[in-house]
Amino acid sequence: MQLTGKQVLNAAPSKVWEKLMDTPTLARIVPGITKLEQTGENAYTSTIQIKMGPVNGSFSGNLQMQDITEPTNFTLKVQQNSKIGNANAAIKVDLIPLNGEQTEVAFDGDAKLSGLLAGMGQRVISGVANTLTKQFFSNLEKELAGSNTEKV
Template structure:
């Protein structure tokens, strides 16, 4: 499945790039994220729990960055598997400067879902995926603002405390999206946040998504 999207960050490109390299920030942006480790400069491994209607369970995943050109672009490879099924895909992400203080994240990817997860209704997957993306980007926006404030105050970004994307806020977003009758592409967006990237970005992610700008 082919997906694409974009998100505007209110911060310089280098700061946005640095933020998405921080596993603590990425983990805070994903509801259900139990663990996310940066095992090398180009690889992350994580574990998260996800629930979509009657399907729930834990996923173990890996995100690999290929051909990164800091702070401009990267190619992303994602793999994840667990009781609910599997996800797999590849995508590209770019961070594009919009003046000195804004950055647009653009992403596109080819992704697939298999196993029990693939049997969930399209509308349900779509609503959950959209909710995960919005919740993640809202959390990343807040994290970026906190990092920029710390930087302006002469503090290290390691001192910043990040607000974890809450399950309650995520549940509210799911309910709102379900009532809204969303019709955007679901599978790829879901993958981006099952296997956190870019912030996949988002998805996005992942979408999933997660660079040039």
């Protein structure tokens, strides 16, 4: 399954980068996340609860950031297992500065799905993925807005 998209955020790339690299922040903004532990440099284990149509399960596994070039890009490697199937993904994330105070976050990657997750309608699953992505960015926007407020 192809995962591509982009979102413009009202913050400079360095601010966005800071949030994305911060474990407690990530634990707040990743939808459905119930556990996030750092296991090494840029590596985490996680438990994520997802309930959306036919996708209903507890996913656990690893998240890893690779090929990090601060503050412009990194690759997120995701390996998540669940009883309804497993997901493996490598997603390249680019932070592109737009007129100083804005950043475009673009992501592009491929997810390998297996089991029920793969069989029960990829068209539904991609909808679920889109919804989760939207939630993630909306949460991130709130975080960025919140951190701005704190500074004022």
